[in-house]
Amino acid sequence: MDYSRIIKVIDDNTPEFNDLAKKIYENPELAYNEVKACAWLAESLKKHGFDVEVGPYGMPTAIRATWGKGHPIIGVLAEYDALPGLSQKQNSAFDPVVPGGPGHGCGHNMLGVATLAGAIAMKDDLEQNGLEGTVVFYGCPAEEVLTGKTFMAREGAFKELDLAIAFHPGAGNGTGVGVMTGLNSAIFHFKGKTAHAGGNPWQGRSALDAAEIMSVGANYLREHIKDGIRIHYSYKEAGTAPNIVPDRASVWYYVRAFDRADIEDTYKRLIKCAEGAAHMTETELEVEFLGGCYNTMPNATIAKVLHETLGEIPDTEWTQEEKDWADAMNKNSPLNNGQPVPPLKDELPPISHEKFSASSDVGDVQHIVPCASFTTTTANSLSGSHTWMITCCSGNSIGFKGMIRAGKVMAAAAGKFYRDPQLVKAAKADFEKDMDGKTYVCPIPKEIPIPQPE
Numbered sequence: 272m273d274y275s276r277i278i279k280v281i282d283d284n285t286p287e288f289n290d291l292a293k294k295i296y297e298n299p300e301l302a303y304n305e306v307k308a309c310a311w312l313a314e315s316l317k318k319h320g321f322d323v324e325v326g327p328y329g330m331p332t333a334i335r336a337t338w339g340k341g342h343p344i345i346g347v348l349a350e351y352d353a354l355p356g357l358s359q360k361q362n363s364a365f366d367p368v369v370p371g372g373p374g375h376g377c378g379h380n381m382l383g384v385a386t387l388a389g390a391i392a393m394k395d396d397l398e399q400n401g402l403e404g405t406v407v408f409y410g411c412p413a414e415e416v417l418t419g420k421t422f423m424a425r426e427g428a429f430k431e432l433d434l435a436i437a438f439h440p441g442a443g444n445g446t447g448v449g450v451m452t453g454l455n456s457a458i459f460h461f462k463g464k465t466a467h468a469g470g471n472p473w474q475g476r477s478a479l480d481a482a483e484i485m486s487v488g489a490n491y492l493r494e495h496i497k498d499g500i501r502i503h504y505s506y507k508e509a510g511t512a513p514n515i516v517p518d519r520a521s522v523w524y525y526v527r528a529f530d531r532a533d534i535e536d537t538y539k540r541l542i543k544c545a546e547g548a549a550h551m552t553e554t555e556l557e558v559e560f561l562g563g564c565y566n567t568m569p570n571a572t573i574a575k576v577l578h579e580t581l582g583e584i585p586d587t588e589w590t591q592e593e594k595d596w597a598d599a600m601n602k603n604s605p606l607n608n609g610q611p612v613p614p615l616k617d618e619l620p621p622i623s624h625e626k627f628s629a630s631s632d633v634g635d636v637q638h639i640v641p642c643a644s645f646t647t648t649t650a651n652s653l654s655g656s657h658t659w660m661i662t663c664c665s666g667n668s669i670g671f672k673g674m675i676r677a678g679k680v681m682a683a684a685a686g687k688f689y690r691d692p693q694l695v696k697a698a699k700a701d702f703e704k705d706m707d708g709k710t711y712v713c714p715i716p717k718e719i720p721i722p723q724p725e
């Protein structure tokens with residue numbers, strides 16, 4: 272396949288893409304509050320001829336934009352939410368714009384714009400070559416709290432597709448078929464009775480005792496769960512002063528595992544720890560289930576096509592200034608152990624089979640349709656994940672170059688599926704094999720309301 276037209280279309284529009292990525296970077300918005308990013312992306316999609324719906328699925332900051340007709344219907348998944356506490360100036364040492372403020376420490380400003388670039392070039396490819404097929408751009412809110420795509424799926428998104436392609440910015444180029452964990456997220460609220468802790472403690476019933484005993488139980492539970500399952504927690508509310516028996520306490524838990532059934536099973540047992548703690552302390556328990564997501568299940572055929580395409584689209588060329596900047600950040604990185612590293616990774620490693628204990632709500636999409644994801648180099652090699660270094664690179668040419676390349680890879684890979692029905696069939700066969708007769712059941716029950724912008 273000749274990619275020259277895809278490369279040209281994206282190169283011609285690069286100033287617009289860079290401006291948009293910069294605007295979203297300068298206006299970081301947290302999960303479910305991506306009002307500006309959503310509006311700007313939708314405006315660009317409209318300008319480039321897409322049919323655009325803003326706020327589908329009951330989610331005001333979601334987008335569904337389509338172009339084309341017939342099959343294959345290929346979805347691309349944009350995210351554009353920022354992270355709390357990762358504000359950073361254009362400085363190669365830690366230096367927040369607003370101390371404790373939000374920032375694009377996962378590069379989702381570039382994720383959104385690379386996906387926009389990919390969708391625009393996919394449309395052009397279909398249009399110019401008179402191909403049959405459809406592109407669906409999904410603007411997916413709130414990936415950072417791992418529930419955006421899950422709520423979208425609950426409301427009917429993604430099942431219209433033949434397959435989906437996702438991109439994520441990274442510290443290297445590549446794709447993989449290794450599984451990432453899914454999770455359940457819930458806050459356990461305990462309600463007790465306050466009293467003077469010195470004067471009449473026998474009349475108090477401590478909610479904090481309940482939260483602590485629950486966590487003792489959860490920590491004993493660890494011995495009796497399968498390898499690889501993760502339980503982690505943090506206290507949201509734990510009383511005000513030692514001389515007041517706390518009548519309220521809340522503890523927020525994640526349960527992660529590489530299989531949805533293991534998540535459900537461990538989560539049920541965690542609830543028993545909470546119930547037992549409430550019983551012992553004569554307090555009341557309320558479980559606030561915030562949501563959950565599936566483990567990832569990358570599609571092998573799509574990963575193979577993405578890998579091959581990454582090898583065909585010209586590498587990013589870095590200037591000496593960019594390399595020096597990345598090198599300076601590597602020197603300041605907590606991951607620096609004194610070993611020499613290239614400032615920016617430009618090689619393409621083989622398809623990874625490594626498991627990873629973090630999570631992504633792309634897993635839900637991957638249990639509905641064939642879908643795989645790839646990365647390009649958009650940050651220094653020791654940037655880690657969710658760091659100020661990523662925020663920094665997400666606002667300068669290091670990140671933007673990788674973002675532009677990602678748009679090209681996405682459109683070129685999609686072009687192969689638009690031209691080859693056998694390839695689509697192979698992706699679907701992998702999906703059926705991986706699902707092994709299971710069907711997708713949304714981890715978020717119907718009664719949980721979709722979070723709205725504040």
Ligand SMILES: [Zn+2]
Nearest residue numbers: 377379414439
């Ligand atoms: Zn991310």
